[in-house]
Each structure stands twice: as C-alpha cells, then as structure tokens.
Amino acid sequence: MTKELNRIAKSIDHTRLTTGASNQEDPLNEVTDLIAYNRYFGWYGNDCSEMGKWIDREHNKFPDRCMGISEYGAGGDVFQQADSLIHPEPWGQWHPENWQTFYHIENWKQLSARKFLWCKFIWCMFDFSAAGRREGTTFGRNDKGLVTYDRKIKKDAFYFYKANWNKDANVLHIAGKRNNRLSTQINDITVFSNCGKTELFVNGVSMGKKNPDNTCIAEWKNIKLNPGKNYIEIHGGNKKDSCILYLE
Structure with a gap:
C-alpha cells in the first residue's frame, strides 16, 4: 500500500x-x-x-x-x-x-x-x-x-x-518550582535561561553567577536550604523569576 x-x-x-x-x-x-x-x-x-x-x-x-x-x-x-x-x-x-x-x-x-x-x-x-x-x-x-x-x-x-x-524573547525560568515541598536540605537548583549570565539568590544571599550552557541550562549544585520556608530568586539581564521552597 x-x-x-x-x-x-x-x-x-x-x-x-x-x-x-x-x-x-x-x-x-x-x-x-x-x-x-x-x-x-x-x-x-x-x-x-x-x-x-x-x-x-x-x-x-x-x-x-x-x-x-x-x-x-x-x-x-x-x-x-x-x-x-x-x-x-x-x-x-x-x-x-x-x-x-x-x-x-x-x-x-x-x-x-x-x-x-x-x-x-x-x-x-x-x-x-x-x-x-x-x-x-x-x-x-x-x-x-x-x-x-x-x-x-x-x-x-x-x-x-x-x-x-525563541531567541526573540528573553526566557528565565526556575525548573521544578512546583516541587516546593522538599525532604532533603541539600538540593540542586536548575534554571532555563537565554539571558546570559544568571545569578541565584537563596534567602537574599547570592549563590554566585552562572553562564548557561549551549542548551540554555544553568545549574547550582548542592545548595543548602533552611528548615521551613526558603525564598529562591534568579536574575538574568533585566529578567527575574522566583519561587518559595519548603524544607520539611
């Protein structure tokens, strides 16, 4: 056929x-x-x-x-x-x-x-x-x-x-933000970004800047969270994204 x-x-x-x-x-x-x-x-x-x-x-x-x-x-x-x-x-x-x-x-x-x-x-x-x-x-x-x-x-x-x-639109997104109830204190934070160098803040403290790789991924390894509520924010260019993670 x-x-x-x-x-x-x-x-x-x-x-x-x-x-x-x-x-x-x-x-x-x-x-x-x-x-x-x-x-x-x-x-x-x-x-x-x-x-x-x-x-x-x-x-x-x-x-x-x-x-x-x-x-x-x-x-x-x-x-x-x-x-x-x-x-x-x-x-x-x-x-x-x-x-x-x-x-x-x-x-x-x-x-x-x-x-x-x-x-x-x-x-x-x-x-x-x-x-x-x-x-x-x-x-x-x-x-x-x-x-x-x-x-x-x-x-x-x-x-x-x-x-x-989409290179015409700046994208900055924290992956896994819906998984906001965490059971371990040490976690990796992954970000999708085409905004160049990106900075991570955890509870107002900078965890440093990262350049996204060739698939627009920036990752911070072994980030220590506090028990209870943690405020996560990223900045890249003129964009920012944030979420709240809870360590139970």
Whole structure:
C-alpha cells in the first residue's frame, strides 16, 4: 500500500517530495523520499541515551536515507512532583513532571547535535483526549503535552524549549518550582535561561553567577536550604523569576 500511495503521489506531482512516519525498522522505510521515526527512548522502556545511539546506527547503515524524528516525548503531570529522578511506568498513574523535563533535556541534547536530521518533532504541544488511555492522573487523556489540557499551565519542558528556540524573547525560568515541598536540605537548583549570565539568590544571599550552557541550562549544585520556608530568586539581564521552597 505504501508503494502504491508513493506511486500515485509521484504521478500527480513528481516535483514534490513524499514522506512517511514509521516506528519500525522495515524495508518500507526506503519507499518515500523522506522518512521520519516515532521513537520514545527513555519513556517506553530503554534509556534516554539510546536516542543518539540508535540514530547513529541507522544513519551508518543507511547514510543516503533522509531521516528525521517525527515523534518523541514523555508524559508529565504538573500535579505530580518528585524529589528523586526515577523512570516512571508509562502505563501507570504516576507521571511526575521532573521526569518529563529530564527526558526532553537529554533527548534534545542528542537531537540538536545531529544536524543531518531533517526534522525533530516533539509529541506534543498540548495534553489531549485519547479515549483508550488509562494512565496518569486523568484516564482518557495523553499527558505528553508541553502545556496542560486546558492550555493554562506551561510545563517546565515548555520553558526549556522556549529558551532554546525563541531567541526573540528573553526566557528565565526556575525548573521544578512546583516541587516546593522538599525532604532533603541539600538540593540542586536548575534554571532555563537565554539571558546570559544568571545569578541565584537563596534567602537574599547570592549563590554566585552562572553562564548557561549551549542548551540554555544553568545549574547550582548542592545548595543548602533552611528548615521551613526558603525564598529562591534568579536574575538574568533585566529578567527575574522566583519561587518559595519548603524544607520539611
């Protein structure tokens, strides 16, 4: 059927490229002019680091194939927060936001480094209805969006991409601010910034300035918090962001 569809498309207009999306390693991937893959390394099993390794293997086997990534993503619920970073069960009810953020950071580092990919499409912008789903907080919903179903809350991963992709807008965002009930005194503070050198203040005291890396991440390691309420603020250029963290 794929071959027949490709033949028909070429007969209608031979000047246009044909493309297909696939999640299989199959001879049909050779039929269209372009091919893109739906790959979820680090969500449906495997590890996030497998994305780049798999792409390189495919590219080495088929160096003339115009390949891209048509879907990659992970579930994330803004009402589910975790101190630790543990790969959740994708079909389960626990989809903490911090794993989605980690997933997108690690995958984008690998995808952005491979310039031969003709596309890199996130799945997806918004949480959406999916009748057969029995996972996450709400059954009948796919929570892989960068924004919640009601379009009201932008998840941390949204700001990661905005900092990297929208150079016309200054972005300064403290990641994990919704995880404001902490159980350990020593914590890392991660910030997404395209505002140049960024300074962190904890309870009014400067923790120093950091230059974001090439994926717009600035990170302060081993920050000590006080028991109870802690006021976190970051400054970058003419932008600032803040949150309150509670050490219980």
